[in-house]
Amino acid sequence: MYAQMQGEVATVAMLLVPGFMLDADLWRDVVPALGDYGPATYADLSQDASIAAMARRALLDAPDRFILVGFSMGGYVAREIVRQAPERVSALVLIATSARGDSDVECQRKAAVAGQSAGTAFRGLSRLAILSSLHPDNAGRADILERIQAAGQRMGGDAFRRQSLIERKDERHVLASIRCPSLVIAGEEDRLRSRAEALELHHGLVGSSFEVVAEAGHMVPMEAPQSVAAVIRDWLDQLNTGA
Structure with a gap:
């Protein structure tokens, strides 16, 4: 199934999709170590109010063919990109994400945001919310907290409202339709997306690989x-060598 990938992956670009209230800075320390796999392009999730619209916008600026990497909410966008343009995606990497739809708790949060005035001042993501996304050992990492808070402030209140109200549909029953080589990565102590959710993705994506990153929470x-x-x-090296 993956024979068409051999010898191709190293020559294509990468499209990286961030998560909720994050931007290209998420990938700042990852991309330099992936330089052999072409130039990096970054999806902008700040302007649209649906997963489908985010995917369409990302495709407008994406290379003709690319390795696709999606984090958290960006994993939903990445899978939609594959559905909209499967011929352009050479390989798919999903990090700290899920294929489940909105839970009851998430629906309640959406209702709370929807009930707020559109003019409500946005002060960025709270420290408590950010800490819940980190491995306990990283709670004192001021550098990470500052980067996440800064990204939220760059995105702004309008993007926060749009992203908070986005509907995430249950995709577990359609994962098998994605046929490109796929890799699922989970954080060892992700308190926002469970190991069960990561394994659902792994088992649903035909022939996918699965890895757990130690000493990481959700913000892998x-x-x-x-x-x-x-x-x-x-x-990717294994795909190139046919291992």
């Missing part, structure tokens, strides 16, 4: 960038 690309890059690089 920031908490363990070198480990993430090594996992992706090793997997």
Whole structure:
């Protein structure tokens, strides 16, 4: 099934898709270690109010053919990109994400945001919310907290409202339709996306690979960038050699 990939992966570009209230800075320490796999392009999720619209916008600026990497909410966008343009995606990497639809708790949060005035002042993501996304050992990492808070402030209140209200549909029953080589990466102590959700993706994506990154919570690309890059690089190297 993956024979068409051999010898191709190293020559294509990468399209990297961030998560909720994050931007290209998420990948700052990951991309330099993936230089053998072409130039990096970054999806902008700040302007649209649906997963489908985010995917369409990302495709407008994407290379003709690319390795696709999606983190958290960006994993939903990445899978939609594959559905919209399967011929352009050489390989798919999903990090700290899920194929489940919105839970009851998430629906309640959306209702709370929808009930707020559009003019409500946005002060960025709270420290408590950010800490819940980190491995306990990284709670004192001021550098990571500052980067996440800064990204939220760059995105702004309008993007926060749009992204908070986005509907995530249950995709578990359609994962098998994705036929490109796929890699699922989970953080060892991700408190936002469970190991069960990562394994659902792995089992649903035909022939996919699965890796757990140690000493990382949900914010895997920031908490363990070198480990993430090594996992992706090793997997792509295996695709190139047909291993």
